[in-house]
Amino acid sequence: MKSIGVIDIAREAGVSTATVSRVLNGSDRVSDRTRAHVLEVIERLGFSPNASASNLRRGRSDAIGIAVASISQPWYVKLIRELRRAVTARGMTTVVYDLEHSSRVLIEHTESARRLRLAGMILATGDRLDAANVNASLHRLAGSMPLVVIGQHLDDATWPTVYFDDVAASEAAADELLERRSRPMLFLGSSARSFLSDQRREGVRRALEARPNLLRDSTFIQLDGPMDFATGYDEVVSRADELRRYGLIFCVNDELALGALRALGELGLRVPEDLMVIGYGDVDMLPYLTPSLSSLSGDVNAIAGDALEAIMVGIAGEPVFDTRVHSRRIVHRESTEDRAARPPATAEGAARG
Amino acid sequence: MKSIGVIDIAREAGVSTATVSRVLNGSDRVSDRTRAHVLEVIERLGFSPNASASNLRRGRSDAIGIAVASISQPWYVKLIRELRRAVTARGMTTVVYDLEHSSRVLIEHTESARRLRLAGMILATGDRLDAANVNASLHRLAGSMPLVVIGQHLDDATWPTVYFDDVAASEAAADELLERRSRPMLFLGSSARSFLSDQRREGVRRALEARPNLLRDSTFIQLDGPMDFATGYDEVVSRADELRRYGLIFCVNDELALGALRALGELGLRVPEDLMVIGYGDVDMLPYLTPSLSSLSGDVNAIAGDALEAIMVGIAGEPVFDTRVHSRRIVHRESTEDRAARPPATAEGAARG
DNA sequence: CTGAAAGCGCTTACAG
DNA sequence: CTGAAAGCGCTTACAG
The missing domain is CATH 1.10.260.40 (lambda repressor-like DNA-binding domains)
Structure with a gap:
């Protein structure tokens, strides 16, 4: 027809x-x-x-690309939704890209975005962007349209960047927890592929550096595979013998922390009495776990607002800020409670974290 | 430039x-x-x-739309990824739409898809599609491009449909659990807005119908708001006084089940000894909860394969099957274990469910 | 195997 | 406030 x-x-x-x-x-x-x-x-x-005819004639699309590291991570889903809401309110549309934590997929999507002549691209990922092929794709993209990167600053970036200071957040959190419990740490999940996990480890390392005897007995685990529930579980189970050395398991994300929690339960170790556990990201389910999980939380709306401002200003062809940094806050729940014995479970209203 | x-x-x-x-x-x-x-x-x-020029001249896009009820639900994310993999392997591209469980957003996205002259659309949702405005949008969409719907069959559908038989799945699961524990049920989460939740309740109702005395003391809760962790928690807490009447909490999704689990723990009720709990969807985290959560699982790849076949045949302009039905299976974990006392936690290897 | 030219469906500067 | 006509950047039937 x-x-x-x-x-x-x-x-x-x-x-x-x-x-x-x-x-x-x-x-x-x-x-x-x-x-x-x-x-x-x-x-x-x-x-x-016909949008193709319209875009061709106008010489541009009214769509902004939103590429995130993974749509299976709730923080990125919140970001997508907040950005879509704001972009739609401005009469434009969005195209969502799921990078699946894969540099191959990232490159495919940036090429696709260029062909579509998108109005701009917002890229949010903690995965390293400095591999030669990825970096080349990004610069090509930035040469075609306004680009904003959320999550990490690259030295050779020609685009604005918005990110959380995860070094500071980790250092502050580790410091606070070490004050409460002066014991060595097990750090779970730095990775050569993840910029953010590096930052998080660095912050923890700094906090431990001020306590050399604890640093000596702490362990930093590098993970090369996926950083998911199964990995968190496996890593803890495989270290069953040495766990009593530590006072805290610091995880680079909430998925690892959840897997670790399960493993500790199976091993008969109590959280937080024997070991505290903390994750990163503060996903919605944490208050409903038993014990409820503490985490480092980052405000989606603040980041989304900055990214949107940057992309809109860039589309308008005006000069954009270089870098905006946000801070995280620690959300304490049962898994980092300072207690010798568990209080009555209903007392805390943890489910309302 | x-x-x-x-x-x-x-x-x-x-x-x-x-x-x-x-x-x-x-x-x-x-x-x-x-x-x-x-x-x-x-x-x-x-x-x-320039993709716009190319699409305009060719008269079609090489992109297939994938619209899912919510990208915050892991099953849909798996579906998106499997579909993208298969579509990409065929040399085409995908456009992802997150419906956010909103009919307004659904309508916006179908209009957008029409303007883009997509090659086809795969729509996966358990939310009701029979409201007048939504239904009209779907028929307009189906008049513009091949459409496949995953999750529900509409009487006036002119498009192929792929879905799980959730009535049968729920009936079989409820039947099996009632055999093990002949006690009234609390059913959590049917909703006027969700087709799937209706189906799931209907299956449970049928299993109870064969046991009139249990049916009489069972309760079916209708939820009008979101069916998330918080709701599962709240609904159970607000029924603290009557919970001992039931032998099982049957939830229409895993999120509700997780919230319920937390609430039961706070109330001092043991799972599965006092109450069994089962969810729907079998998301990846369930084996790592304590207790690990049982759920009804549905194979993503089978559904994706059928949907892809239907859309490709439709794009080729050939006649497509009308309906394909798949079945679910029950995945038992600790929350439905038949036991009087908890065995040693490490025994079961639940984390490998 | 290669090129000249028409045309996809819009938008917009120009003229009135 | 409205219309005639050019043109966005490709692809393809046609001719050679």
Whole structure:
């Protein structure tokens, strides 16, 4: 079936295609009477303007790309939704890209975004972007459209960056927990592929550096595979013999922490009495675990607001800020409670964390 | 900056734009020598073909839309990834739409898909699609491109449908659990807005119908808000006084079940000794909870395979099957274990469920 | 194997 | 406020 175009609408309405186009685009250079008539015809014929033709003629798309490290991580889903809400409110649209933590997929998506001539791209990932092929793709992308990166600053970036200071957040959190319990730590999950996990480890290391005897007996585990529930579980179970050396397990994300929690339970170790556990990201389910999990939380809306401002200013062709840094806060729940024995479970209202 | 086009490539390579286009599209009507030369120029100038121009001229996009009820639910994320993998392997691309469980967003996205002249749309949701405005959008969409719906069959559907038989799955599961523990049930989460939750309740109801005395003392809770961790928690806490009446809490999704689990723990009720708990969806984290959560599992790949076949056949313009039905299986973990006292936690290897 | 030229469906500067 | 016409950057039927 041949689909309906502006020509069909123009003929049916007895006007020119220029007028149809003006109605479609909300131009005020159309009389109310003409506009109403044209809209009626559009509605009646079920006309939907061809976005390719429109974008081609205009020389740009009205869509902003949102690429995130993984849509299976709740923080990124919140970010996508907040950005979509804000972008839609400005009359533009969004295209979502799930990078699946894969540099191959990242490169595929950046090429796709270039072909689509998107209005701009917001890229949010903690995975390293400095591999040669990824870096080249990013620079090519930034040469085609405004780009904003959320999560990490690259030395050779020509684009604005918004991120959390995870070194400071980790150091502050580790410091606070070491004050409470002066014991060695097990750090779970730095990775050569993840920029953020490096930052998080670095912060913890700094806190331990001020306590050399604890640093000596602490362990930093590097993970090369996925950092998910199974890995958190496996890593803890495989270290069953040495766990009593530590006072805290510090995980680079909440998934690892949840897996660790399960493993500790199976091993008969109590949380927080024997070992405290803390994660990163503060996903929604943490208050509902038993024990509820503490985590380092980062405000989605603050980041989304900055990214949106940067991309809009960039689209307008104006100069954009270079870098914006946000801070995280620690959210204490049962897994880092300072207690010798568990209080009555209902007392804390932990589910309202 | 004016971006590079086929004309620039043609001039630089000393060929016509027709030849450049043939190289871009992998036509075999180009000599190897010419092809290599043109590709070199494309690479050197960093040329990226304008998708709008290409789509406009071809009259179609090579992108398939994938719209899911919510990207915060892991099953849908798996579906998206499996579909993307398969679509990419066929040389096409995907566009992801997150419906956020909102009919308004669904309508926005279907209109957007029509404007983009997508090659086809795969829509996966358990939310009701029979409201007048949603239904009209779907029929308009199906009039514009091949459509496949995953999750529910509508009587007036003109498109193929793939779904799980959740009535049968719920009935079988409830039956099995009632055999083990002949006690009334608390069913959590049917909703006027969710087709799937209706199906799931219906299956449970049928299993109870064969046991009238249990049916009489069972309770079916309708939820109008979100069906998330907080709701599962709140609903159980607010029924603290009556919980001992029940032998099982049957939840329409895993999120509710997790919230319920936490609430039961706070109330001092043991799972599964006092109450069994089962969810729906079998998300990855369930084996790592304490106790690990039982759930009804559905195979993503089988559904994705059928949906992909249907959309591809539809794009080819050939007749497509009407309906394909898949079955779910129950995955037993600690929360439905038949036991009087908890065995040693390490015994079961639950984390490998 | 290659090129000249038409045309996909819109939008917009220009003229009235 | 409205219309005639050019043109966005590709692809493809046609001719050679």
